[in-house]
Amino acid sequence: MEISAAGRLEVRITAADVGKRVSVRCLTGAEDTTEKFTDTVGVLTSWDSGVLTITRKGGESVRVSESSLVAGKVVPAAPARRRGPSATYRELAHVSARAWRPVESERLGEWELRAAAGFTRRANSVLPLGDPGLSLDEALTVVRRWYGDRGLPAYVQTATGAEGTQELLCAELERRDWTREVTAELWVGALAPVADRADASGVVLSRSADEAWLARYQRKGVSEVALKVLGSGPSVWFATVPGEGAEPAAIGRCVVDGRWAGFAAVEVDPALRRRGLGSVVMAALASRALEEGASAAWLQVEADNVGARALYSGMGFSAHHAYHHYRDHRDGSS
Numbered sequence: 001m002e003i004s005a006a007g008r009l010e011v012r013i014t015a016a017d018v019g020k021r022v023s024v025r026c027l028t029g030a031e032d033t034t035e036k037f038t039d040t041v042g043v044l045t046s047w048d049s050g051v052l053t054i055t056r057k058g059g060e061s062v063r064v065s066e067s068s069l070v071a072g073k074v075v076p077a078a079p080a081r082r083r084g085p086s087a088t089y090r091e092l093a094h095v096s097a098r099a100w101r102p103v104e105s106e107r108l109g110e111w112e113l114r115a116a117a118g119f120t121r122r123a124n125s126v127l128p129l130g131d132p133g134l135s136l137d138e139a140l141t142v143v144r145r146w147y148g149d150r151g152l153p154a155y156v157q158t159a160t161g162a163e164g165t166q167e168l169l170c171a172e173l174e175r176r177d178w179t180r181e182v183t184a185e186l187w188v189g190a191l192a193p194v195a196d197r198a199d200a201s202g203v204v205l206s207r208s209a210d211e212a213w214l215a216r217y218q219r220k221g222v223s224e225v226a227l228k229v230l231g232s233g234p235s236v237w238f239a240t241v242p243g244e245g246a247e248p249a250a251i252g253r254c255v256v257d258g259r260w261a262g263f264a265a266v267e268v269d270p271a272l273r274r275r276g277l278g279s280v281v282m283a284a285l286a287s288r289a290l291e292e293g294a295s296a297a298w299l300q301v302e303a304d305n306v307g308a309r310a311l312y313s314g315m316g317f318s319a320h321h322a323y324h325h326y327r328d329h330r331d332g333s334s
Contacts, residue, residue: 009025009070009071010071011024011069011070011071011072012072012073012074013044013072013073013074014047015047017044017047017074018044018045018046018047018168019043019044019045019168020043020044020074021041021042021043021044021074021075021076022041022042022043022044022054022072022073022074022075023039023040023041023072023073023075024039024040024041024052024054024064024069024071024072025037025038025039025069025070025071025072026038026039026040026064026065026068026069026070027068027070028068037070040054040056040062040064041054041056041057041075042054042055042056042057042062042167043055043160043167043168045061045167045168045170045171046171047066050065050066050067051063051064051065051066052064052065052066052069053171055160055167055170055171056160056161057160057161057321057322058160058161058183058303058322059160059161059170059180059183059322059324061170061171061174085188085189085190085259085295085296087188087296087320088162088163088164089159089162089163089164089165089320089321090129090164092186092188092298092320092321093127093129093159094129095257095258095260095262095298096186096262096298096300097112097127098233098234098255098257099232099233099234099255099257099262099264100120100122100123100229100232100233100264101123101229101232101233102114102115102116102123102124102229103115103116103117103123103225103228103229104116104150106146108126108132108133108134108139108142108143109130109131109132109133109134109139110128110129110130110131110132110133111126111127111128111129111130111132111139111143112126112127112129113126113143113146113147114126114127115147115150115152116225116226116228116229117223117225118152119219119223119225119226119229120229121155121157121181121182121325122157123229124147124152124153124155125155125156125157125325126143126154126155126156126157127157128156128157128158128166128169136169136172137176140154140176140328143156143328144328144330153327153328154327154328155181155325155326155327155328156169156173156178156325156326157323157324157325157326158170158173158323158324158326159186159321159322159323159324160321160322160323160324161319161320161321161322162320162321165321170324170326173326174326176329177329178326178327178328178329179326179327179329180324180325180326181325181326181327182302182324182325183302183303183322183323183324184300184301184302184303184322184323185300185301185302185303185319185320185321185322185323186298186299186300186319186320186321186322186323187298187299187300187301187312187317187318187319187320188296188297188298188317188318188320189296189297189298189312189315189316189317189318190295190296190297190316191261191286191289191290191294191295191296191297192286192290192295193315193316194282194283194286194297194315194316195283195286195287195289195290196283197279197282197283197315198276198279198280198282198283199280199283200280200281200283200284200287202241202242202280203239203240203241203280203281203283203284204239204240204241204242205237205238205239205240205284205285205288206237206238206240207236207237207238208231208238209227209230209231209238209253210238210240212240212242212246212247212248213238213240213248213251215246215247215248216240216247216248216250216251216267216269217251217265217267218265218267230253230265233255233257233262234255234256234257234258235255235256235257235292236253236254236255237253237254237255237256237285237288237289238251238252238253239251239252239253239254239281239284239285241277241280241281243269243272247269248269249268249269249272249277250266250267250268250269250272250277250278250280250281251265251266251267251281252264252265252266252267252278252281252282252284252285253265253266253285254285254286254288254289256288256289256292256293256294257294258293258294259293259294259295259296260294260296260297260298261285261286261289261294261296261297261298262297262298262299263282263285263297263298263299264299264300266278266281266282266308268281273307278311279311279315282315297317298320299312299317300323
């Protein structure tokens, strides 16, 4: 917190700092003459009618009364990373998008409208990485029409928690009653430790997802569109650990793109969990990615997936930013 030469806390932010990362301290009440304070760090997304809105790293919005402020300052947009490869949000957004391509896309300025017959939100949402070339309301009108023409709900994928992410856009979507349906995180880590973690000699690698791999994949009844999405990316590999029956014991997918290797669809037979098979799959894929010149890794994990988060943390991964899917509130699709 900012402290003056006289030793007093000071508020050193104004409405002109909307869009910047700030740290504020607020008085929340008093009990037996003891003052209570709360601290909030995030992006200042609005300052209207005496109320500040601050969006935290995970995307949660906090409303703060201006009258309760006792201290505040602008803080660096991106604290130094203590582990894992250095990367910007924009770099990771492009890399992750190339690893999961839609079957149809269209540019709207620096926004990309993506569709894949409804197979996953990532392949059926707008990726807004700059100026759409229109006002926000005009751009959202185009988005609604584009997805409506395809019989799809309108989604916008946004991110929070890193330099260059879209806290302001999140706030604007929420003001327009777009609903945030899903929040997850993109994690990054060094690739070599993943390859060294387990003996992967029993893993079968393939350039395509065969019937056995699809039998273990959590999304059943995979369509031709889904197969195109699964097979998209600069250099795609599928891993299978054979099981005793028709379905594999474990599977995984990796996309190699320059220095990055992106992991997805790491799934293990529920009866065989906690035996290290997830690590075995990732080790095999990581070894192949190292051979192709990659050195860094990324993956996406939902906030409530406790098991996956423990696995990836143990491999040296850590959260880089959160991402969210907002859905148009006027969409009546199921």
